[in-house]
Amino acid sequence: MANILAVDDSASMRQMVAFTLKGAGHNVVEAVDGVDALNKAKQQAFDCVVTDVNMPNKDGIALIKDLRALPNYKFTPLLMLTTESGMDKKQQGKDAGATGWIVKPFNPDQLLKTIQKVLS
Amino acid sequence: MAIDMAQFHQIFFEESFEGLDAMESGLLNLDMGDVNVEDINTIFRAAHSIKGGSGTFGFSAVSDFTHVMETLLDEMRDGRRKITQPIVDVLLGSVDCLREMLEAIQSGKALNLTGIAQHKLALDDALKVSEAQTNLSNIGQSEHTESELSAVSQVDGWNIAFSPHFDLLKTGNDPIRIFRELSSFGNLDSIVDLRGVPEIYDLDPEECYLSWKLILKGNIAASDIEDAFAWVEDNCDLSMQVILPPSSVSVEMPEQSREIRLQQQSQLPEPIPLPQDKQKPIENQEPSKATAAKAASSSIRVDTAKIDTLINMVGELVITQSMLSLIGEHFDLTKLDQLKNGLSQLERHTRELQESVMNIRMLPISFVFSRFPRLAHDISSKLGKKIELKLIGENTEVDKTVVEQISDPLVHLVRNSLDHGIEMPDVRSAAGKPETGTVILEAYHRGGNIVIEVRDDGKGMDKDVLRAKAIEKGLISEDTVLTDKQCYELIFMPGFSTAEKLTDISGRGVGMDVVRRNIEALGGNIEVISNLGKGSTISIHLPLTLAILDGQSIAVGDETYILPLGSIIESLNIKEDRINRVIGQGETYLLRGEYLSIVRLHEIFHTPNVKATTLTEGLLIVVEGQGARYGLFVDDLLGQQQVVIKSLEANYRRIEGVSAATILGDGSVALILDIPGLLRLANQ
Numbered sequence: 001m002a003n004i005l006a007v008d009d010s011a012s013m014r015q016m017v018a019f020t021l022k023g024a025g026h027n028v029v030e031a032v033d034g035v036d037a038l039n040k041a042k043q044q045a046f047d048c049v050v051t052d053v054n055m056p057n058k059d060g061i062a063l064i065k066d067l068r069a070l071p072n073y074k075f076t077p078l079l080m081l082t083t084e085s086g087m088d089k090k091q092q093g094k095d096a097g098a099t100g101w102i103v104k105p106f107n108p109d110q111l112l113k114t115i116q117k118v119l120s
Numbered sequence: 121m122a123i124d125m126a127q128f129h130q131i132f133f134e135e136s137f138e139g140l141d142a143m144e145s146g147l148l149n150l151d152m153g154d155v156n157v158e159d160i161n162t163i164f165r166a167a168h169s170i171k172g173g174s175g176t177f178g179f180s181a182v183s184d185f186t187h188v189m190e191t192l193l194d195e196m197r198d199g200r201r202k203i204t205q206p207i208v209d210v211l212l213g214s215v216d217c218l219r220e221m222l223e224a225i226q227s228g229k230a231l232n233l234t235g236i237a238q239h240k241l242a243l244d245d246a247l248k249v250s251e252a253q254t255n256l257s258n259i260g261q262s263e264h265t266e267s268e269l270s271a272v273s274q275v276d277g278w279n280i281a282f283s284p285h286f287d288l289l290k291t292g293n294d295p296i297r298i299f300r301e302l303s304s305f306g307n308l309d310s311i312v313d314l315r316g317v318p319e320i321y322d323l324d325p326e327e328c329y330l331s332w333k334l335i336l337k338g339n340i341a342a343s344d345i346e347d348a349f350a351w352v353e354d355n356c357d358l359s360m361q362v363i364l365p366p367s368s369v370s371v372e373m374p375e376q377s378r379e380i381r382l383q384q385q386s387q388l389p390e391p392i393p394l395p396q397d398k399q400k401p402i403e404n405q406e407p408s409k410a411t412a413a414k415a416a417s418s419s420i421r422v423d424t425a426k427i428d429t430l431i432n433m434v435g436e437l438v439i440t441q442s443m444l445s446l447i448g449e450h451f452d453l454t455k456l457d458q459l460k461n462g463l464s465q466l467e468r469h470t471r472e473l474q475e476s477v478m479n480i481r482m483l484p485i486s487f488v489f490s491r492f493p494r495l496a497h498d499i500s501s502k503l504g505k506k507i508e509l510k511l512i513g514e515n516t517e518v519d520k521t522v523v524e525q526i527s528d529p530l531v532h533l534v535r536n537s538l539d540h541g542i543e544m545p546d547v548r549s550a551a552g553k554p555e556t557g558t559v560i561l562e563a564y565h566r567g568g569n570i571v572i573e574v575r576d577d578g579k580g581m582d583k584d585v586l587r588a589k590a591i592e593k594g595l596i597s598e599d600t601v602l603t604d605k606q607c608y609e610l611i612f613m614p615g616f617s618t619a620e621k622l623t624d625i626s627g628r629g630v631g632m633d634v635v636r637r638n639i640e641a642l643g644g645n646i647e648v649i650s651n652l653g654k655g656s657t658i659s660i661h662l663p664l665t666l667a668i669l670d671g672q673s674i675a676v677g678d679e680t681y682i683l684p685l686g687s688i689i690e691s692l693n694i695k696e697d698r699i700n701r702v703i704g705q706g707e708t709y710l711l712r713g714e715y716l717s718i719v720r721l722h723e724i725f726h727t728p729n730v731k732a733t734t735l736t737e738g739l740l741i742v743v744e745g746q747g748a749r750y751g752l753f754v755d756d757l758l759g760q761q762q763v764v765i766k767s768l769e770a771n772y773r774r775i776e777g778v779s780a781a782t783i784l785g786d787g788s789v790a791l792i793l794d795i796p797g798l799l800r801l802a803n804q
Contacts, residue, residue, distance in 0.1 A: 010169045012132035013176065016125070054168045068290070074326070077292040083172055091354075099292030100351030105175030105183070108125075117297060 002119050003027045003044070007037040007051035007063065008081065017050060017081075020108040021115065034058025038066055041073065048077045048118055050102070050111075053089050061089070061096045068097030077118035081106075125177055132173045133226045134421065137219065139166035141490050144215050147208050148493050155203050163211075164193040170218070181231060182221055188243045189214050195247075210242045212494070275339055277306065279361040283313075283331035288355040290326065299334070301348045306338025337363075420520055422480050430480070433473045440465045478667065482517035485563045485572070488527050489514050492534055492561055499538045506545050506555050507538060512562035518570050522662055525642055526572070529635040533574045533658050534561065536632075541578030541656055551653065553577065565664070569644075569686075572660040581650040583607040590616065608648040612636040643669075643684075669765050669792065671782070673758040674741070677727040681754075682763055682782060682792040689742040689749075691757060694735045706802070709740060709751050716742065717750040719802040721793075724777060731755045745795030752798070765792065777801045 004026050008014040018028040029044065031037035035057045041049065049067060053060035060080050067073040077099040082089050090101055102114050146163040167190045174182035189211065195201035217239040224231050284295060302308050311333040318329065336345070342360065349358055444462045447455050489511050496509035518526075542548075542557030549555050560575040583604060590596045590610045602610075610616055614633040639646050644662035663669070663686075671682035698710040699718075707718040718740065722730040732738030732755045740751040763782035768775060768791075779794035 009165075010132075010173055011135055012128045012173050013169075015131065016128050016176065019128075052172075054165045056162075056165065075289055075292055081172075083168070083175075094291070094351075094354055097291055104172045107176075117301060118292070120297060120300060 001025050001027065002047035003029070004115070005029050005031060005037060005041060005046040005049045005051075007031045007034070007049065007055070007060070009033050009052060009055040013052065013081070016108070017111065020111050021050075023108075024112050024115075026115075034060065034063035034066075037063055041067055042070070045072055046076065048079065048115065049073075050079045050081060050115070052081050053093065061092050061098075064093060064098045065096040079114065079118065129177060129226075132177055133222060136170045136173065136222055139170050140215050140219050140222075142166045144212065144494055145490060147212050147215070148497055150203060150208055157197065160193065160197045160203075164190065164197050167193055179222075179225055181236070182218065182225070185214070185218060185221065185236065185240060185243075188240060188247065189218075192243060192247055207246055210246050214239050214243055275362050275364060277335065277337040277363040278340065278342075278345060279363060280334040280336060280345070281331075281357070281359045282334060282349075283316075283357040284328045284352065285355045285357075286327040286329070288328045288352055291352070291355060293352050293355070295328070295330070295332070298348050298352065299332075302334065302336055302345065305340045305344055305348075306336050309335040309337075311335075335363075420481070420483075426476065426480055430473070430476045433469065433476055437466075437469045437473060440469055474668075478664075479517075481520045481667070483520050483523050484515045485518050485523065485570075486511075486514035487523050488530060489561060489563070491527070491531075495531065495534060496538060496559065499535065503539065504544065505538070505542055505557065507542055507557050507559060509534075510558060510560045512560060513564045516563040516565060516570065518563070518662065519664070519667075522570070522642055525638060526660070526662070529638045529660075530561075530572065530574070532632075532635050534559065537574055537576040537578065537656070537658075541576040541580075543579050547579075566661075570662045570664060572662070573657055575655065575657045577655040580652040580655050581608060581611070581648075582652050586610050605647075608650055611648065612646070667765060668762050669782075670760070671763045671792065672760050673784075673790065674721075674754045675756040675758055676721050676725070676754050677730040679725070679727050680758065680784065680788070680790045681721070682790050683741065683743065683752075684792070684795075685760060687743050687745045687795045689744055691739055691741040694738070694740050694753075696736055699735055707735070711742065711751075717799070717802070718753055719750055719798055720753045721798075722753075722755075724798060724801050743795050748796045748799045750799055752793075763790070763792070 004021050006014055006017045006021065006028055007030075008017065009032055014030050014032070018030050021028045029040055029046070031040050033055045034051075037049070037051065038058065049064075051060040051063055055063075058066075060082075064078050064080065067076070067078055078097065080089075080093045080098050080101045081104055082093070082101050083104045090098075093101065099118060100114070102111060143163045143166045146159055146166075150159060167186050171183050171186035171190055174180075174186065192201070192207070192211070196203055196207070201207070217236060221231055221236060223229075282295070282298075288295070299308060299310060313331045313333065316329040316331060317323070323329075342362070345360060349356070440462060444459070444466065447459050447462060451459070492511065493509055496507055499505075500507040537559050542559065543551070543553075545555040548557060558577050560573070562573045562575070564571055586607050587596075587602065587610070590613070591598050593615060595610065595613050595616060596602070611632050612635070616632065636646050639660055639662070642662055644660055646658065646660050648656065648658045650656040669682070670685040672685050672688055673680050673682055692711075694709065700708045700710065700715065702708070708715040709718050710716075718735070721727070722733075732753075735753060738753055738755050739757060740753055741757070743750065743752050763784075765780045766782055768778060768781050771781075775791075777794055777797040777800075778791045779797070780792045781789055782792060784790050
């Protein structure tokens, strides 16, 4: 069981991610944008962060960059949820320090498999 | 694990509709000359969210469609594409199309495939200009790569050289995880190369100095291995060599030790879907009709601050309750003051709780107003008029039911103003007015009511024309005397229309009476004031909430009835000399020169034990509703109070003359009277 921060401005995606992860026994905290996520990440230590890329108030790339700069998140798996067409986003994310990505659309099983992989 | 994705559909639809609204208003606000990147970003984000969500929840038609929009928006955002009015119009059309698609899916209806294909074509056309060539080359490239890879059909395993860069760990990746994944494909042997590890004094524990030679045995697809390394491809040097089975080591495989660069495949952009992709119906993935329809009306999005207030209030209530029960446990008269204090506290908390619960149902009227800029934009360009629409008081909160029901009547009123009210630019300048007409849509609170006004500075309405029209249509007789107000109210009569020719914008004159009926069904009323040549104002008054009513309780015999406070004009003691009795037509009362019909409540409801049967013994309440005005004869006035409306139709059945019921403080049920209904009953 791990503590996971799920960040997405879209409530449906956020809830889907949270529901899936909770179903697998993880503790999930939700954040609605990058600023919210950064605040929550500072208050509590997370084992993994899953973030959307396109968000108002600090997008996913900037969030990853800021998180990576925090001592507690130097080695933490930071995953971004991105669409296939966003190859340049993947590169930007990598440059900002993202661990990897999950390509949208994804189903709950794919999400769990990927999360399991970085937490093992 | 199996997760029912349908549970997220409703919220996906809600946020998608919000996203579409945001896209629409964003597109309408785009200033061609000076485009703000953040505006485009907002529009792009909304499209992107809808695409991501629809893909995840299985609405592929929607995600395909949004994908094309997104590509176009992306180019606009990067400045690769100039923003022109035709493109904005195509995008606006696409927003409408998407909205229709989502509505159709939500309600389980079939998609309008031809309409969608048309919009898709328009989008594709807009994209084609610059995209066509790059696309073609991309598709060619991807086929090439795939055929190369598929040539290697049977392999024995792979030799992999993996040298992470120093910074690999700092991306949150870990070689051990990659090895674990690889070993799930087949038998993995690893040989670690320690040569890169520095002396202990120079060693930085946060960096990765190791590299590996890996031998992975099994018939494994190159793409599986590439996937395992996909996240670290930039943070390592990687080479893969295929180990072929002994039998196939022959001339037919000239590239048997071929290196495959990882980037090749993963950097290919996804090809733009072709329009015919979407011709296939998507019935299978649509939610069932019943669940979609039910879900649509049952949920409400509430600001969390409101919920917090509510929880706080309940907390206070619990404290008061425990205080009261403590007093009640060993009660004697010395504690009477404490008890009174406690009860008044209870009353206060209950009232606050009531207010905050009511507040939950309140939504800003911007939910309704937000669609009007688009409406004004479309209609003014269609009619060739110059119109500015001003929205005032968009944050005024109204009941959710009002938000849902007021939209159509308002659309009708605004359309009327745009179509009939505002004149053509040349007519306006000839009349000495600015060429651009103004329509103001305003909402505000007044007393316990919400007032919504539609004002325009157009040509106004001509009383004489209205009157002549009504006579011509046989709605009134030629000798009918009408006040100014009554003249304007003629427009609300069924079958009345002043448009010289029918337009597809304002409809066929069936509207205004329906508008009035809808508004009265919400417990409100509608008024019109016009000034010839200067413009018209239509005001709608609506109750703040539909769940609670300000009532006046009245007594007739043993019964208590409630009259809506807003319908009472005055109440008076009856003077014998003002009563007129006309045989066969009942009784009237002369009040300031006006004859009012007298309706005896006890006769209508056959109430027993009536105190006042002669008129002079009781009271006459002058009431008004839906144009009807009469005197209601009752025993006595009791008090004013707020009552909670309980639907009779839902709990019993519809009764003429009664609009609803409520429960009084003593637990008895009182009926809430319907003013026009009572008059109809009395006339029967």
